[in-house]
Amino acid sequence: MTTTPTASGSPGVQDPAAPAGEVPLTQASLMVAEREIVTQVRTKSFIISLVVTLVIVLAGIVVSAVLADREDSGTRVAVVGGAVQEVSGAKALEPVTAPDVTAAEELVRSGDVEAAVVPDAGSPVGLRVIALSDAPSDVVAALSVSPPVDLLDTSTSDDLRYLVSFGFGLVFMMFAMGSGAMIVQNTVQEKQSRIVEILLSAVPARALLAGKVLGNSVLAVGQTAAIAAVAVLGLLLTGQGDLLDLLTAPIVWFVVFFLFGFVLVAALFAAGASLVSRQEDTGSVMMPTMMLVMLPYFVVIFLGDSRLAMTIASYVPFSAPVAMPVRMFMGEAQWWEPLLSLGLLAAAAIVVVALAARIYSRALLRTGSRVPLRQALARD
Structure with a gap:
């Protein structure tokens, strides 16, 4: 018998990078991400909460402008x-x-x-x-x-600094914690119902983690961009063009920083969720990550007036997504500082995602009591 070679990509050839019956990693990750996005977007709670948030943002800008006009009468x-x-x-x-x-x-x-x-x-x-x-x-x-x-005072108004800091910090904390809680809930539910065993028979654990992080990151960044767009619209409608000119660059940088910051936080939430098998145990694994998410909010609210504290916070991965855009708005950051801060944040996100993938793949199929973190990270 002789074997006739077939061209690469023909039906009879199996991709050597993928085991038999298993979808390639990138394709599997995109499939999981699509599932996460479609599942959440189709829920009424997601749509209603997003619409309410956008209406509140727009109404807040319009009402504040109207009140300011009355005061100026x-x-x-x-x-x-x-x-x-x-x-x-x-x-x-x-x-x-x-x-x-x-x-x-x-x-x-x-x-x-x-x-x-x-x-x-x-x-x-x-x-x-x-x-x-x-x-x-x-x-x-x-x-x-x-x-x-x-x-008499050539510095930017303290009230404006507080409002911008409060807005950036609240948006980051709200969406990071909301989407992170969704990741934790879905992961634990999949373990409890044994659906995860069916999913892992079709896609690798790393692809499942990557898809969850990617899908929820797209949703979080999309909602953040929608809020930014509504804020810009509100400023234009109320004739606050001068303030918009000051906010445009910081808002764009905030969305970019938010993307990398959310990937880092989402990976931590997913890794923590894989360690437990019951909803009752999620609090203990969510709390450390929740504290890290709340850190930027507390920094800009309580230490926003300290240039030293804000400078340090702008290089710490968990607080950089808020601290650096605020410093840019205040004109306190040099042109190279956001690039350096973003590089450090991206490097931290890569390291955390790699560690989270190891924890996730080793703990996802373990049920019963909580899996110790040291055991999940231990080498075989």
Whole structure:
């Protein structure tokens, strides 16, 4: 008998990289990822929660802009000396008389007035405007002349820093913990019902882990991008173009950092879930990862004013997805820093995924009591 060679890819040839009856790793991972995405997207709870979140974001931006416009309807400004006559003729301004320039500056610093209009012999128009941190365009526009503006505090507003930090931290924590909990729940349910044995007969354990992480990462990043898009739309509709210009680059970087940060966190959640076989035991394996997810939120909320703490946090993998975009928004990061931080985050994600794959493949079929982490990582 003679054997006739067949061309690669013909039906009679088995891929040497894949065992008999087993789908190649990449294809199997994509299949599992598709299953994860389709299963969640088809649920009413997923759609309703996403729509509600987007509506809340849009409504929050619109309402805050409307309230700000109402507050600006009669802008309070401190006036000194001859500036009283000029301000009194502006209907959009409410003058507050101050005895001298020093008193007017104190009113600005305390927040009692938005700005101060004082006489200035050296100015071509005879007036000068004093503000805290931002040039008050509404005050300048309300005057019949355009005087120069002096800023008492050239740094970005602390309130704006807090809002941006709070927003980035809350989004990362909310989606990382929500999707991570879904991964844990699905993994343990598959072990309890023995469905995992059927899945592993068709795809390798590493492909099952990769598919779960990939699918949930796509969903989390997609939801984050949708929130960013709605926020941009809200800022455009409310005429806050200046703020949008400041936020555009940090938002883009936040989505990129979020992707790698979520992969790292999702791998930890999946590895932890593979160690237990009952829903009652998930709390003990979820808690360490949940604390790591909450770390960025606590850093930006409680240590956001410390440049040293934010700089260190921007290079720690678990806090970098929030800390670095915030530092970029505040103008405190050099051009090379986000690239270095992203590289460290990507390297950490690769290492964690490799360790998670080892734990997942060795503990997934073990039922009963919790599998010790040392035993799951031990060499054969």
